[in-house]
Amino acid sequence: MKELSLHILDIAENSVKAKASLIEISVCEDSEKNLLTIDIKDNGCGMSEEFLKTVKDPFSTTRTTRRVGMGLSLFEAAAVQCGGSLKISSEQGVGTSVTVTFLQNHIDRAPLGDMAGTMQTLIGGAPEIDFIYRHEKDGKNFVLDTREIKETLGDVPLNTPEVILWIGDYINEGINELN
Ligand SMILES: Nc1ncnc2c1ncn2[C@@H]1O[C@H](COP(=O)(O)OP(=O)(O)O)[C@@H](O)[C@H]1O
Numbered sequence: 572m573k574e575l576s577l578h579i580l581d582i583a584e585n586s587v588k589a590k591a592s593l594i595e596i597s598v599c600e601d602s603e604k605n606l607l608t609i610d611i612k613d614n615g616c617g618m619s620e621e622f623l624k625t626v627k628d629p630f631s632t633t634r635t636t637r638r639v640g641m642g643l644s645l646f647e648a649a650a651v652q653c654g655g656s657l658k659i660s661s662e663q664g665v666g667t668s669v670t671v672t673f674l675q676n677h678i679d680r681a682p683l684g685d686m687a688g689t690m691q692t693l694i695g696g697a698p699e700i701d702f703i704y705r706h707e708k709d710g711k712n713f714v715l716d717t718r719e720i721k722e723t724l725g726d727v728p729l730n731t732p733e734v735i736l737w738i739g740d741y742i743n744e745g746i747n748e749l750n
């Protein structure tokens with residue numbers, strides 16, 4: 572994929588399917604260590620130890636619509652190509668955490684892409700789920716927590732078009748300020 576944000580969207584969709592009530596997405600850019608780290612953590616149904624062993628294999632899927640699951644294996648391939656890795660830990664009934672690293676300056680590393688768009692898609696598609704988006708860049712931090720937004724909004728649903736637009740602007744501004 573041309574943008575890492577599309578991989579993140581795909582991996583977070585797994586968390587939605589796993590019936591998570593909280594999904595935490597973190598991006599950390601560390602120029603000193605030359606590392607870009609992406610973390611997607613959920614409190615969904617998790618996976619058995621048995622399934623976890625083969626989950627990065629493209630033929631491991633619980634999908635019924637097609638027999639090949641690609642999300643994790645594609646993201647892992649992208650990371651490995653850039654001197655990084657993809658690690659998963661998961662516990663049934665507790666949740667799953669996926670951590671992906673890239674050498675930040677690797678020539679093949681795709682740009683992070685449109686994280687605002689990814690978060691808008693996720694939040695708009697599953698407004699009942701709580702999302703936390705954290706972005707750290709060389710010591711500066713941005714955080715969006717939909718639980719705080721929900722509190723401010725009261726009865727206005729999170730997937731109201733104006734709210735989704737506002738969330739996009741808020742994330743874009745927040746990321747810009749990290750530069
Ligand atoms: N966060 C998660 N929680 C529970 N199960 C997961 C999670 N992520 C992935 N899985 C399991 O791993 C399988 C493979 O995931 P993935 O590589 O994204 O392919 P796909 O989503 O197309 O099946 C999924 O079908 C699902 O059974």
Ligand SMILES: [Mg+2]
Nearest residue numbers: 581585642643
């Ligand atoms: Mg998937």
